Structure formats: structure tokens, C-alpha cells
Amino acid sequence: MSTTTVMKPSRRKGPISFLTILGWFTAILFFLPIAWIISTALKPKNTVLDIPPKFVFMPTFQNLVDAVSFSNTLQYFVHSAIYSFTSVFLAIFVAFLASYSFSRFKPAGTDFLMFLLLSTRFVPAAAFVIPFFQLFNVLKLKDSFLGLIIFYTMFSIPFSVWILKGFMDGVSTKFDETGMVYGASRWHIMFKVVLPQVRSGLVAAFVFNIIFVWNEFLFNFQLGGLKTYGIPVGLFTSITKGGQVDWSFVASIGTLYVMPLALVIFFFQKYLLVGLTFGTVRGEV
Amino acid sequence: MTNSALEVKGLSKAYGEKSVLEDLSFSAALNDFSVICGKPGNGKSVLVRTIMGLEEIDAGQIFVRGVDVTNADPGSRDIGYIPQSFALYPHFSVRENIEYPLSLIKASAEVKAEAVERVSELLKITDLLNKKPVELSGGQKQRVAIARGLSKSTDVYVLDDPLVGLDFKLRERLIEDLRLTQEKLKVAFVYITSDPLEALQLAKTVLILAHGKIVQQGPLVDVYDTPLSLPAMTTLGFPEANVVSGSISGSTFKSAIFDAQVDITGNHTTAIAGIRPEGLLVGEHPGTISVGAKLTLMENLGSEFAAYVDVKGTQLVTVISRTDSESIKALESGNLTISIKPEAITLFDSVSEKKIGKGVSRV
Numbered sequence: 001m002s003t004t005t006v007m008k009p010s011r012r013k014g015p016i017s018f019l020t021i022l023g024w025f026t027a028i029l030f031f032l033p034i035a036w037i038i039s040t041a042l043k044p045k046n047t048v049l050d051i052p053p054k055f056v057f058m059p060t061f062q063n064l065v066d067a068v069s070f071s072n073t074l075q076y077f078v079h080s081a082i083y084s085f086t087s088v089f090l091a092i093f094v095a096f097l098a099s100y101s102f103s104r105f106k107p108a109g110t111d112f113l114m115f116l117l118l119s120t121r122f123v124p125a126a127a128f129v130i131p132f133f134q135l136f137n138v139l140k141l142k143d144s145f146l147g148l149i150i151f152y153t154m155f156s157i158p159f160s161v162w163i164l165k166g167f168m169d170g171v172s173t174k175f176d177e178t179g180m181v182y183g184a185s186r187w188h189i190m191f192k193v194v195l196p197q198v199r200s201g202l203v204a205a206f207v208f209n210i211i212f213v214w215n216e217f218l219f220n221f222q223l224g225g226l227k228t229y230g231i232p233v234g235l236f237t238s239i240t241k242g243g244q245v246d247w248s249f250v251a252s253i254g255t256l257y258v259m260p261l262a263l264v265i266f267f268f269q270k271y272l273l274v275g276l277t278f279g280t281v282r283g284e285v
Numbered sequence: 286m287t288n289s290a291l292e293v294k295g296l297s298k299a300y301g302e303k304s305v306l307e308d309l310s311f312s313a314a315l316n317d318f319s320v321i322c323g324k325p326g327n328g329k330s331v332l333v334r335t336i337m338g339l340e341e342i343d344a345g346q347i348f349v350r351g352v353d354v355t356n357a358d359p360g361s362r363d364i365g366y367i368p369q370s371f372a373l374y375p376h377f378s379v380r381e382n383i384e385y386p387l388s389l390i391k392a393s394a395e396v397k398a399e400a401v402e403r404v405s406e407l408l409k410i411t412d413l414l415n416k417k418p419v420e421l422s423g424g425q426k427q428r429v430a431i432a433r434g435l436s437k438s439t440d441v442y443v444l445d446d447p448l449v450g451l452d453f454k455l456r457e458r459l460i461e462d463l464r465l466t467q468e469k470l471k472v473a474f475v476y477i478t479s480d481p482l483e484a485l486q487l488a489k490t491v492l493i494l495a496h497g498k499i500v501q502q503g504p505l506v507d508v509y510d511t512p513l514s515l516p517a518m519t520t521l522g523f524p525e526a527n528v529v530s531g532s533i534s535g536s537t538f539k540s541a542i543f544d545a546q547v548d549i550t551g552n553h554t555t556a557i558a559g560i561r562p563e564g565l566l567v568g569e570h571p572g573t574i575s576v577g578a579k580l581t582l583m584e585n586l587g588s589e590f591a592a593y594v595d596v597k598g599t600q601l602v603t604v605i606s607r608t609d610s611e612s613i614k615a616l617e618s619g620n621l622t623i624s625i626k627p628e629a630i631t632l633f634d635s636v637s638e639k640k641i642g643k644g645v646s647r648v
Binding site: 172174175177179180181182183184196197 | 334337338339358359360361362364366368369370372374375376385386389390437
């Protein structure tokens with residue numbers, strides 16, 4: 001009879017290493033600006049610029065209430081939500097179809113097409129701004145959700161196709177073929193057989209693109225208008241209300257602005273890794 | 286029109302310059318277990334894919350139940366299909382996987398429940414129905430895949446090397462299950478494999494696939510005993526048949542290691558002799574051709590040994606029973622005589638590899 005005890009794999013215990021401390025220090029350093037924004041949003045207005053800064057204070061929600069009730073703030077949030085979510089959902093739908101086609105039918109020159117698709121992201125955004133501005137003026141798309149949604153959808157598709165193709169390639173064509181033999185349509189195979197197996201790719205593509213579109217400033221500023229400005233532009237135009245920078249206002253909007261994304265990333269962070277590696281570490285999810 | 290469950294006529298398929306299937310024809314009857322056996326790289330997968338409609342063909346026709354399905358969609362061919370790699374849908378439970386072919390034709394809940402019960406009892410997987418494929422072992426997955434292939438009642442089933450990669454014991458069990466299943470359902474099973482043992486264990490009718498063609502089709506015993514070509518002999522049988530080339534002079538086959546009297550048709554100057562391992566005996570026996578040999582390898586097959594011997598630089602293999610202690614002793618002694626039964630020799634043309642004659646018994 002063997003008396004060997006089976007050790008369960010566990011987190012390594014023992015003295016905290018230098019590297020662990022360094023890791024924590026770096027993480028905190030990166031979190032400091034966010035911490036500053038949140039703490040400023042919660043500080044009473046008159047203590048915001050105190051030197052030395054107050055780390056212990058009685059938190060107040062008055063700044064947040066003020067910021068939300070200030071002129072167009074709520075509208076900016078609604079605008080951001082409309083164009084961000086609509087365009088990213090649309091982009092992922094289109095990218096899903098495109099990546100299925102790239103992965104399964106392998107049209108001639110697939111590699112080159114994939115390269116071409118991503119090349120729209122090679123050029124700095126500033127180079128596109130003027131042509132797009134003129135185009136949107138001619139097409140009367142300026143300051144319309146339709147225009148912004150078209151633009152952001154177009155901008156979100158390439159990266160989504162790249163992420164999703166990686167995932168699709170990981171799903172054996174045997175699944176498609178078995179379905180076909182049993183009489184399934186291509187449509188059925190795409191949505192009932194393949195889609196459930198690339199769900200983490202869809203989430204990863206969604207998270208990456210929503211981060212991008214939610215934060216996008218330049219094109220929203222140039223192609224949008226009062227009817228369609230989102231939070232980044234709204235924050236920029238309201239920053240100097242009353243003639244000087246109102247830091248409590250900036251921090252409050254910033255806090256509210258960061259929340260939806262922080263929640264999305266917190267809940268879906270496990271998909272970010274697989275997304276970044278284009279589905280090659282699927283086992284991690 | 287034809288009465289076969291599945292019939293293929295003059296099928297050809299090439300990829301660019303490379304021809305994979307060439308004018309291939311065969312038919313599989315209802316209530317028969319047909320095994321298509323071919324060595325790896327002989328176009329088995331392509332053949333399955335063309336039968337199922339997953340691959341377009343360059344020439345030829347495919348009939349299912351006498352109906353030409355050459356250009357029909359895979360789904361409309363109504364063939365039960367068990368793919369090589371289980372291809373169980375990971376997001377479905379075992380039950381949903383088995384029901385899947387029925388769900389696609391929008392069968393009622395009762396029909397589905399009845400089918401699941403029928404096939405899960407047949408394959409003894411009733412206790413797995415609520416599990417997900419990821420929770421199953423390899424053998425269980427294969428059973429589920431077979432159950433899914435059988436769930437939709439039809440009369441033609443194609444099984445694409447379904448036991449490949451499974452462990453030995455499991456294969457033995459599933460082979461038994463498959464045979465019984467076919468006997469119970471009285472349908473056409475077309476089973477594709479590269480494993481001669483599977484072919485020998487399963488087939489009622491065996492079809493030898495070599496060089497992109499079905500080179501021989503017939504009842505298992507006939508094909509095994511009377512191979513009409515060299516590939517038919519070497520493909521079916523384990524260990525693989527011995528092959529010795531030589532020349533013909535009159536009615537004598539002469540090779541570097543033995544000479545034999547043969548009965549031959551046609552004019553030939555060269556030939557290839559094929560001898561199954563059981564045509565070689567250890568020690569001297571009356572009425573045989575004896576040659577001196579050296580043992581190179583003994584392979585334990587359980588109830589028997591495969592003994593590989595070297596005869597003047599040519600490697601031959603024979604099988605001996607585990608209880609044949611005399612032969613085992615002789616093998617181990619090193620100084621060895623191997624006897625070739627002349628009637629076990631089959632002669633093939635060196636070019637066409639077709640059968641041209643047989644060895645003649647000395648008695």
C-alpha cells in the first residue's frame with residue numbers, strides 16, 4: 001500500500017518575492033490616474049485643488065449629480081451608447097459572415113485580402129479626417145447617426161474579421177460537413193453549429209471594438225454635431241464651462257464615462273486574452 | 286436502374302495533375318456489411334467525400350437506391366453517416382447530438398424520443414444522454430457518433446473509419462456492436478478502413494481499394510483465399526503477405542531464395558510471388574520448399590507470434606501458434622529452416638500486378 005499523498009496544485013506560498021512587489025507597484029502606478037479621477041469626483045468641490053492633496057475626506061455624490069444634470073451630459077451618454085453599440089454589433093455580424101467565408105471557402109488570395117482589410121488601420125486617422133469630412137458633407141451624412149454608425153462599423157470590421165477568422169479556423173470543417181450530410185443548410189451550420197463554438201471570439205471582438213468606438217474622439221468631433229456628439233466630445237466642449245476648468249466636473253464625467261467599459265472588461269477579461277491571441281489559447285476560457 | 290443500395294460507376298477524381306480515384310466502380314447491396322479496405326494514401330477519404338456529396342467528381346455516377354445522386358446535395362442523399370473524427374457538437378448534450386439529424390428534418394418530439402431510446406439502447410449509452418461530449422471518453426464519443434449516424438432511419442449507412450485511434454479492447458467491443466447492429470437492422474453498411482484486421486472481422490463483402498480503383502470485390506473468404514491481384518493480397522491480411530520477385534522459365538518460378546513449380550497462364554518472363562504468412566512453416570515438412578533462414582524479430586500477437594526471418598537478404602514473415610513449442614524452439618535456436626507450401630504461392634504479373642498463376646503442390 002503506497003502512502004504517498006497526492007499534492008493538489010495550489011498557488012505557491014512562502015515569502016513574497018521582489019517580482020511580486022514590483023508587479024503590484026507597476027499595477028498601482030497604472031491605476032493612479034483612474035484613482036485620481038474617481039477620488040476627485042467624490043471630493044467636495046473646494047478641496048479638489050488643496051496642496052498637499054487630501055487623501056482622507058468625506059465622499060460626496062453631489063459632483064456626480066451636478067455633472068449629470070448639466071445641460072447636455074445625459075444626451076452625450078445616450079448618443080455614445082447609440083452609435084457605439086449599434087455599429088459594433090453590426091460590425092461583428094458582418095465580420096462573422098466574412099470570416100466564415102474566409103475560413104471555409106478560402107477565396108483565391110485570402111491572405112492578401114486579409115492583409116488588405118487590415119491596411120485601413122495602417123494610416124493615421126488624421127489622414128482620413130478631411131476626405132471623410134468632405135464625403136459626409138456631400139452625402140449629407142454629417143451629424144447623423146446613420147453616418148456615424150456607417151463610419152464606426154466600417155472601422156470595426158477589419159479587426160473583428162481577424163479575430164473571428166482565428167476562431168473559425170479552430171472549428172473543424174468536419175462539423176460543417178457532418179451537418180450538411182444530415183441535411184443542414186449553410187445558414188443553419190453558420191448560426192447553429194459554428195457560432196456557438198466561436199462565442200468567445202465574438203465577445204473578444206465586441207470588447208475590443210467597443211473600447212475603440214467608445215473612446216473615439218476625432219471622427220465624432222469632425223463628422224458629428226450637436227445631435228450626435230458622444231461623451232469624449234461632450235467632455236471636451238464642456239470642460240471650460242464658466243470660464244475655467246471645473247475639475248470636479250471633468251472627474252465626474254470621467255468616472256461615469258469609464259464605468260461601462262470597466263464593467264465590460266471586468267466581466268469579459270478572460271476573453272481578452274483569447275482575443276489578443278486570435279483564438280490560439282482557446283483552452284484558457 | 287439498379288437494385289444496389291449504393292452503386293458507383295466509373296468515378297474519377299483528380300486534384301490538379303494528381304489523379305486520386307480513377308474509373309472506380311463498385312456496388313454495395315442491401316442487408317450486407319461491405320468493407321472497403323485500402324492502404325493509407327489510396328484515396329479512401331476522397332471516396333467517402335464523393336459518396337457523401339462533399340466533394341465534386343470529375344467523371345462517373347453515384348446511385349443510392351437506384352437513384353442517380355451524382356449532382357444531389359449531401360443532405361438529400363439520405364445516407365446515414367458516421368464521420369471519422371467523431372465531430373460531436375460540443376455545445377449540444379449527447380441527447381441533442383443524437384437527435385440532431387432528426388431535428389433537421391423537424392421530426393416530432395415523440396419520433397425523436399423513440400429514436401434516441403432505440404439507438405442508445407443498441408449502443409448502451411442510455412446513461413450518457415444528459416452529458417456533454419467533453420465529459421465522455423474516446424470510446425463513448427465514438428458510440429455517440431455511431432448512435433447519431435443511426436438515429437435517422439434509413440437503409441444506407443456510410444462509416445468512415447470510425448474506430449481509428451481507439452484502443453484495442455474498445456475496438457473489439459465496437460466491432461462486435463457494429464456487426465450485430467447491421468444484422469439487426471438488415472440495412473447496407475459501407476465501412477471504410479485501412480485496417481485489414483477490421484476488414485477481416487467485420488466484412489461480409491470486402492472491396493479492395495488500391496491505386497484509386499476497387500481492384501477486387503467479393504465475399505470475404507473468396508477475396509482472402511483467391512486474391513486476383515497483388516494489392517488485393519497485400520492489402521487484406523495481417524501480417525502482410527510476403528512478396529518475392531523472380532523470373533519464369535517454362536513452368537518454374539525462379540527467385541533468389543527459392544524455385545517453385547507453377548501453373549501459369551500466358552507468356553511471362555518475370556513474375557511476383559505472393560505468399561501469406563501462414564503459407565510458411567518453421568522446420569522441414571514433406572512436400573514443401575525448404576530454405577535456410579535467420580530470425581530477425583519475434584512479434585507477440587497474443588495467441589500467436591509473427592516471426593520475421595531473413596532468407597538471403599529477403600525479409601519474410603510467418604505466424605506460429607503460441608502452443609507450437611517445437612517451432613518456437615527451432616526459431617530460438619538460430620539455425621533455422623523455413624518451408625514454403627507451394628500451393629500457398631500466388632503469382633502476379635510484374636507490371637499489371639494481376640494474378641497469372643499458382644504454385645503446384647509437390648505431393
